[in-house]
Amino acid sequence: MSLGIAFKCPEGIVLAADSRVTLTSEIVHGTEKVVLSSTFDNATKLLRIPGHNYVGAITYGLGALGQQEPRTPHSFLPEFENELGKGTKRVSVLDYAQKFSSFFHKQWAIAMPQDYVGPDLVFLVGGFDEDQPYGTVYLIQIPSNPTPSEQHAGQFGITWGGQMENTARLVKGFDPMLPTMIKDRLGLSDQQTAELTTYLEGKLVLPVPYQFLPLQDCVDLSIFLIRTTIEIQTWMVGVRGVGGAIDVATITRTEGFQPIQVKAIVGRRDAS
Amino acid sequence: MTRAASAEVKMEPRTDSMSSKVWIEAQEGVKVRALEAYTSTVSLHERPLPPNDFYDLLEKTSVRFLKSPSTIERELDVECQAWDALSDEALEIFERTLG
Numbered sequence: 001m002s003l004g005i006a007f008k009c010p011e012g013i014v015l016a017a018d019s020r021v022t023l024t025s026e027i028v029h030g031t032e033k034v035v036l037s038s039t040f041d042n043a044t045k046l047l048r049i050p051g052h053n054y055v056g057a058i059t060y061g062l063g064a065l066g067q068q069e070p071r072t073p074h075s076f077l078p079e080f081e082n083e084l085g086k087g088t089k090r091v092s093v094l095d096y097a098q099k100f101s102s103f104f105h106k107q108w109a110i111a112m113p114q115d116y117v118g119p120d121l122v123f124l125v126g127g128f129d130e131d132q133p134y135g136t137v138y139l140i141q142i143p144s145n146p147t148p149s150e151q152h153a154g155q156f157g158i159t160w161g162g163q164m165e166n167t168a169r170l171v172k173g174f175d176p177m178l179p180t181m182i183k184d185r186l187g188l189s190d191q192q193t194a195e196l197t198t199y200l201e202g203k204l205v206l207p208v209p210y211q212f213l214p215l216q217d218c219v220d221l222s223i224f225l226i227r228t229t230i231e232i233q234t235w236m237v238g239v240r241g242v243g244g245a246i247d248v249a250t251i252t253r254t255e256g257f258q259p260i261q262v263k264a265i266v267g268r269r270d271a272s
Numbered sequence: 273m274t275r276a277a278s279a280e281v282k283m284e285p286r287t288d289s290m291s292s293k294v295w296i297e298a299q300e301g302v303k304v305r306a307l308e309a310y311t312s313t314v315s316l317h318e319r320p321l322p323p324n325d326f327y328d329l330l331e332k333t334s335v336r337f338l339k340s341p342s343t344i345e346r347e348l349d350v351e352c353q354a355w356d357a358l359s360d361e362a363l364e365i366f367e368r369t370l371g
Contacts, residue, residue: 205290
């Protein structure tokens with residue numbers, strides 16, 4: 001399920017994600033069906049294309065494409081890079097997001113069954129356009145909404161997704177399920193529920209001055225939110241879909257994509 | 273099965289976002305200002321203001337931002353003088369190094 005964060009602040013963009021991918025397998029014994037979940041904690045969800053230094057992405061939602069032979073989105077990047085072509089001049093973040101969406105929508109059509117029911121494959125693509133003072137972040141949801149949707153246009157803020165409940169409780173002050181629960185309990189209309197949600201957000205949200213935070217604070221806050229979800233899930237009954245290392249990168253107008261903390265390939269840690 | 277274990281597990285990923293505009297517009301009573309805009313630049317080479325003026329300045333500054341001005345301990349003035357002496361010494365050493 002994952003937890004991914006894109007933080008747009010005046011000093012740059014922060015992209016952060018955990019490293020856990022969960023594969024579920026069904027084993028049929030006669031009339032019994034057993035569903036097993038297996039977690040893999042070394043997946044790469046912070047995506048970077050060599051040669052395109054002012055843009056990057058994180059992914060969450062569906063952890064792998066394909067049901068018989070699942071593959072992570074990161075494993076498709078060499079094909080995406082080939083499709084972009086070598087020596088490609090710098091394109092806008094929106095153009096990049098559109099190419100990204102088109103490529104993965106095509107992979108979805110190849111790998112996923114027509115009657116698939118489940119989470120989307122979601123990307124947050126962030127970066128800087130040439131000669132623009134501030135970055136942009138686009139949301140892509142495949143297959144339900146593949147058109148890139150700009151986040152925080154004209155302002156600054158944080159976007160997060162995946163197993164988002166704990167982050168929502170911290171940042172917004174309540175679980176995402178609360179407005180729906182109140183709506184069902186009190187028989188509210190959709191408009192009343194929307195008004196209630198806006199009211200609750202205004203009153204309970206953490207007063208974080210997103211437009212003020214220095215880039216380092218944005219990095220620290222992103223890591224804190226993912227780390228908190230990872231740790232609190234260890235005490236909960238439920239899907240522990242967030243785990244492994246937290247990969248973080250910044251993208252700035254002057255330096256481009258800079259890895260801040262990224263897991264490395266190592267040998268056996270016990271040296272035996 | 274316990275109640276917690278039978279709770280519905282939401283599997284679909286969702287995306288959410290937040291910006292300052294949400295709470296700034298809703299919480300009109302909260303005014304956020306940069307403190308630096310209201311204090312003068314402190315020179316490391318000058319002695320701090322005499323104690324009476326210093327506390328008077330702090331009291332006037334505190335009233336703008338705090339519900340109740342805090343009491344400043346007298347030891348703060350001694351500490352400020354000690355820092356001033358240290359900064360003078362550091363400047364002398366630096367000038368000798370240049371020299």
